[in-house]
Amino acid sequence: MRQQDDIRHSRRRSGAPSAGDLGWDDGLYDDARRPPHPRSGDHDDTGEPGGPGEDSGEISGGGPKRPRRRTLRWIAIGLAVLVLVTAGGGYLYYQYLNGNLRTGERSASDSGLTAPGPNAQGDTPLNILVLGSDSRNSDANLELGGSRDSVGQKPLADVQMLLHISADRSNASMISIPRDTRVDIPECTDADTGKTYPETNGLINTTLGRGGPGCTLATWEKLTGVYIHHWVTVDFAGVVAMADAVGGVEVCVEHNVWDRPLPGAGGGSGLKLTAGTHEIKGETALQWLRTRHAFHSDIGRAKAQHMYLNSMLRKLKSQNVFTDTGRLLDLAESATKALTVSNEIGSVKDLYNVGIQFKNVPTDRVTMATMPTVQDPSNPNHLLPGEEASHVWAMLRDDVPLDGNGEKADEKGDDGKAPGAGASEGPEAQPASAIPVRVLNGTGSDGEPAVDGRAGSVTQQLQAAGFGQAATVATPQPQADTTLTYPESGGAQSRADALSVAKELRVPEDAVKASSQVQSVTLVVGDDWREGTSYEAPDAGSVPDSADPLNASDDSGTCMPVYEPYRW
Template identity: 60%
Template sequence: MSLAPRSGSGTDAAEAGGRHGGGGRRRTGRPPRRRRVLRWSATVLAVVILGTATAGYLYYRHLNGNIEKGQRSSGDSKAQKTAPNAAGQTPLNILLIGSDSRNSDENVALGGSRDNRGNPPLGDVQMLIHLSADRKSAAVVTIPRDTRVDIPKCTDPETGKTYPATNDIINTSLARGGAGCTLATWQNLTGVYIDHWMTIDFAGVVSMADAIGGVEVCVNQNVYDRGGSGLKMKAGTKKVKGKQALQWLRTRHAWGSDLLRARAQHMYMNSMIRTLKDQNVFTDTGRLMDLAEAATNSLTVSEEIGSVKKLYDLGMQLKTVPTNRITMTTMPNVPDPLDANHVVPAGADAEKVWAMLRDDVAFDKNGKATGSKKTAGTEKASSDPAADDAEIGVLVQNATRSDAEGAVDGRASELAGLLVEKGFTRAAADLTGGLSEEKTVIRYPSAELEGDAQRIAKSLGIPLSSVKRSTDVSGVTLVVGADWRTGTSYPKKSAPKAGDIPESADAINGSDSGQCMDVYEPYRW
């Protein structure tokens, strides 16, 4: 008679029988501890992975939900994209708009002027960020808020209200159809196609500054902008964040002018870029989440970049540019002859800046020489043959008026007569007037007239890059711009070179950490 095994020995016997092929019973009880641990670990791991993925997805949806979006362009504009370079790359242009909106308690508390609550916001800070086609350099151009410009006809995408074209200071464009109207205004002024816009208000600036952890700025004297932004700090370098960062960006009285405020803003942006690069936020999950939260809550963007992924991709492209290849500038300007409180673009100097943006010429001299910057296809002749000269109809318009100078009387008739002398007997002058174009252009409405338009350009020595297809004309149209105010020979201009920006653009390189603001004497303490 066999004896029952003692407690614990049955398992040993069963395992022994299983190992050696004996007659012991196979185990039918609980699985061995090692297997239980493995199964438990696998279950926990699956839950963790699933939970993390779900949390990540939900957080991604949360960030996407934070982003406000709007229509890219809400105004009439003729600007066209720059043609790709030899590698098929195109530059990227982003318009950054700082709104003075006081339509929330937080913005009223930060910006004051409670009487302005509910008024349409003004675009008091406007900067174009240009990222080169090869993504190796970047340029920023500020247009001062009190610059008088032509604002096109715009339709507000939210209300459907249409605003007629007008001539006014540029910061009012934001209230005439939103950021899309400001974008169209910039495009018409500069001839630069702008891919996206972003807007940020007072509260957004504060939250972004806090998320970054502060940005170093410098003043040469103690400053107190009493009656203005309220900025108060001692001479030297100091890290500003939150409300004080907003005060720095809003200060103008203590610097002496709105133009010098742009310089202070450029110093802040350069310092912020250096700070972000030093922090390596893309490897710090906590900091990255703080920035993502602040950015998606602070920015309103044009709809084509209205997702976390697209904004992240945009940030990664900007991140690749070295600080010594970033240049901050202000549009060259002169006092407005109609109002001493305003400015207008400074003719040739401003046009040179716009040309460098259009032709993707670096604002700095720190890159490697790559030969001609002329974009691929810019001078490509049409495959459409031109008609006989005497059969080409062409309308000549006088658009020599600029913000700085009035129109040249009789210019359309003069050049129409020149074309008739050259054999284009169907040339005629448009005598309606009132047009303004910085640069002479020939427009045509459809492909079958491209050859005719290029034939006119060649006869006058106008570059083929100035021949543009446009639905705004019904036939070949020569628009004589402010760059051709006199003479019958189109003025030849040498192509700008890298780093050849006008001194009046007040350029600051991104690697220059020694910049410091002088304080206007009445605001020193």
Template identity: 55%
Template sequence: MGRSNTSGEGTRRRAPHTRAEGHDAGGNGGGTATTAPDRDGERDSGSGHRAGRRGGRRKPRKKHRVLRWIAISVAFLVLGTGAAGYLWYQHLNGNLRKGERSAGNSGAKKTAPNAKGETPLNLLLIGSDSRNSKENLKLGGSRESVGAEPLADVQMLLHVSADRKNASVVSIPRDTRVDIPACKNPDTGKTYPAANDLINVSLRGGAGCTLDTWEKLTGVYIDHWMMVDFAGVVAMADAVGGAEVCVKQDLYDLPKPKVPGGSFLRMKAGTHKIQGETALKWLRTRHAFGSDIGRSKAQHMYLNAVLRELKSQNAFTDTGRLMNLAETGTKSLQVSEELGTVKKLFDLGMQLKNVPLEKMNMLTMPRITDPEDDNHVLPKPGSADKLWALLREDQSLDAKDRAKEKKKAAQGPKAGAPASLGITVANGTGADGRPPAAGRAAAVRDLLESKGFTEADTTTAPGSALTTEVSYPRSAGAQGKSDALSVAKALGLPSSAVKDTPDGAGLTLTVGSDWRTGSEAPKTVDDDSDPLEGTEAVNGAKADDCMDVYWPYRTP
């Protein structure tokens, strides 16, 4: 992106880090005047009681004058500090560049609150490859890209559970071919038609278009986005103060005769603490790590190291560190408009600080090679769909937690007899923006009746679902889940199609946009597939990970 909503920030040159200046709130005069003895009041003047009385009268006047000046000084100090704090707050808010959260309506729905009323948080992190400023051109090279629409070179979804006890980061490689919805760039006013293209192209319609693309692909409602360019990465990496990464062999990521481009990262085997431009080179290195998939893993390694570094510095509670990070962060980041104040960014950081490192997992979308182009990938049918379902349902992506959930699900109660289950069928086929398929709810109701679910009936209330789902009220507990699973199984739907909802609605089948015709449910998910297989998962507490270097980029 690189554009600014604040006058004069077009190239976003970095100001020197601002440091907090200390002030001596007490002052020498104030402390001495109130604590030093009044020697005049103790002196025997030789004038008897009259002198004593005069001394006694003068002493309170002097004290009152001193106390009055102290009060005035303290008042000015408090007012001055408050004004400075307000001005600082406004200064930081003025640094922030904001944009529209969404470029349209993807149909994604927010996850229902849990029993305590808590909801998960989803934040899309975007790295722009814009060269449209002197700083970014210097750092990114490729002069021919100046003036072109930037690409979303890095895309990660941060998911924080409703109870804020675990978090996951899922990357989609930039070379993934997906459906991109029609979008209008809010900065240029240019409209782009819907297309099937690489996901990094989605940024041409603005960050909101990239968010819509993710929501359309995953069905996950995304609350906010944040975007950073090359110069912003360098500034943030310096503000953090460095993070440790590791390579198993010496590397030099230079262009090759048949493979142009390179980050020019040069590094000896072993562990290194990197920051600034070296951190940017690490995050951009692709060929030396084998592919864009290897690059994603290296990025996850770096981000985990940053989190460990911040926690070790107590950065979330150290006022000085927070001020430095706030100054740099607000200058470096562009955010969706509803996240566009320092307070909201601070609140976001506080929600993340309590997630234990061992409950932070970073992974890359399961994928297959694109049959139309060996250099591109597609989401892996089954595994990717199941991964998105876990995110929609706010399920942990930690391998140990997944094993516990699987064991717990196997111990559920027996489902009720089909004829005993009252099922409401809703037509949600219009969730993707097309007109709803006429008569779809009645057709699927008839299908259920043919399978023994004779108490199924339709509702005229319109539903909305990108993928077909069976929901049950949370108050029904394990029995409700077993009943819903039996309906899903009878229709050939995956277990990931089963969801719980807040109390009030009964057992409901919502026919989604993926099942507009026919009597067979779409075969998209293999229930035996492991959504974490092949995701190169990296756990936040694991500090000894080390990257393999692809052999052509190893140096002797």
């Protein structure tokens, strides 16, 4: 440990070499500085070439011997950093950082979802669940205002956000669910204790105590239909340490705010600021992220968290903090101590492989939002997923950008609707009258009741279009997304037949897949198509206003309003 401390502290002394001298990557956001050709056979854990294996630390031949560049870059996502961090200093320091990380099982339940397959370009989206724990089970957390009465109790996941990075890595989004939202929670088994918790209906923040982060992840998958690859958690003390290491983030309030106990309303974060803009860090940053009453509700708190994260992202993208050796080591050490992560990303190398996916996303392609909710009629203090929540989840499942700032992938047709499946090489489809089509009702998977007669209405539409062998299957098959499958044994001809059905209904081609489980073209009308005569995939930027979207490029001085009782 003494040797590890010497490695760290020697870099903070006056006259220490620059990051470039140490072989660190000063051009973190400049692809031109990356090695152009990774060694043959090197792959990171995501299956992409390159990664940390490019920098082995071997001694180069010719001239003075010196270490080759070593790049250990990673991301602490969500409340922790939303930033790539480059760290170096040899094998001992790498091992030291690895030793800081804590890990756990990815999932505590089988949601039945599988990881999304690659698109036509061979790319896949990446989904990471970010959790903020309210645990007081440490002296550091108690010093930050935690109640000693809660020591030993199961923690609650009071902050929950899903980070989605698009398959082409051009855009990203982060969706929050308020902690007091009531949802269906699946059966979960705690990987540490072996205890199994039965399925129930309850508040989503209780899932952390019913099998750890893996149960929270399984609950999100059940609710959204989105496969989640990893989770990351951070507690109160970790947020403070990360905020100190980052060096302060700018926030704004419309009025003087003091989030404190009031008659009839206990608690409060202690946040006290004058109206206007402030740069906050440390405990004040934690207070900002925890403030609920003064920002009116959990929904207001989520918006304040989104403002903070967007501001942090703008700051770290606008200035190259990675040439400051001392700050760089502080960031690396603070983040690895602050985080608990799922096993698949349980090392600095693995975190690098995840973090590099976020590296080149510009700020105007990053959008924060909150799941649309409605008040729970059985308890006015609780929430339920709103009607437009399914649209938000469909955008993530279909990998549709929440922002409208990118290039349009498809032009609109003359009728203003997105085109359906396009033509592809291979045999022509049979006449519509010769194609048997089975239609099933898949609505009712997103917590809403199934749409009665939905399969029948689509069947009638197909029959009217000449698909005389279209027939409704009475057995419901609830699922989030509309799918169109064809017999795998039928090969190219069956695919051509299925594409002709897709074109008639304007179903996108990526929803048409081969299956060994069907005997004829089979359409399941999912929860993403509950009405209308043609399927329309969500448009880029179509996130509903009820999700309160906030783009990371919006630095126009947006300020949080303050609930009147908490003004001073």
